């Protein structure tokens with residue numbers, strides 16, 4: 121593993137009962153990488169992303185974050201189940217991995233500002249005044265300084281997703297995992313969220329993005345990974361994948377979506 125790898129995934133497998141969803145995926149994300157995961161519906165993109173921070177428990181394979189192995193018991197061939205061996209370690213490692221979900225997942229009983237300051241105060245023990253100052257800066261960056269005292273239900277989907285991004289940034293994670301961040305949005309709101317993500321990429325944030333937005337994948341990624349039926353079908357620079365795909369499956373997929 122190279123020294124600057126933030127996430128190193130080795131031979132990841134995931135099954136739900138008899139359904140084998142991930143069939144051995146290896147992938148490394150280094151500082152400043154923007155990796156887009158693309159592929160047909162059901163190819164395993166979201167499952168892969170959720171295995172990285174153990175929101176799903178991989179059946180086999182390992183995930184290393186900064187060289188530290190995610191705390192999982194060894195695969196048990198008889199039962200196929202693995203368990204988290206240290207909740208404390210998992211919590212610690214997760215602070216390096218931010219995640220933005222399709223459905224925003226904001227706390228509905230908290231204002232926008234409270235949503236953003238909660239984790240820094242609770243997880244990092246940051247002083248309240250400092251957390252508020254930082255949160256206001258972040259909300260300004262995502263264009264929402266006027267909404268700090270609103271509740272999520274008073275915001276559009278695009279605005280809620282921008283709050284979710286600010287909330288993730290508040291912990292200053294080394295990599296941000298985006299799980300189809302624009303899929304739940306009305307079309308007119310997709311652009312404002314992608315614009316924030318483009319800004320993050322241009323300032324060198326390390327990101328892994330499951331997306332159906334091929335324009336974003338093509339223009340912003342440093343690497344595109346095409347998943348096909350739970351395996352890496354093809355991977356490469358965006359100009360390679362979009363300009364000259366090598367596999368029939370990737371060509372067919374791109375013909376359908378472009």
Ligand SMILES: Nc1ncnc2c1ncn2[C@@H]1O[C@H](COP(=O)(O)OP(=O)(O)OP(=O)(O)O)[C@@H](O)[C@H]1O
Nearest residue numbers: 136139141159160161162163164165166167168300
């Ligand atoms: N909790 C679960 N239990 C059983 N099967 C699941 C579960 N989560 C996902 N699957 C199945 O795993 C497969 C891959 O799903 P996943 O959501 O990872 O695909 P995807 O590539 O992200 O698709 P999409 O682009 O439609 O979101 C699908 O067949 C799905 O039905």
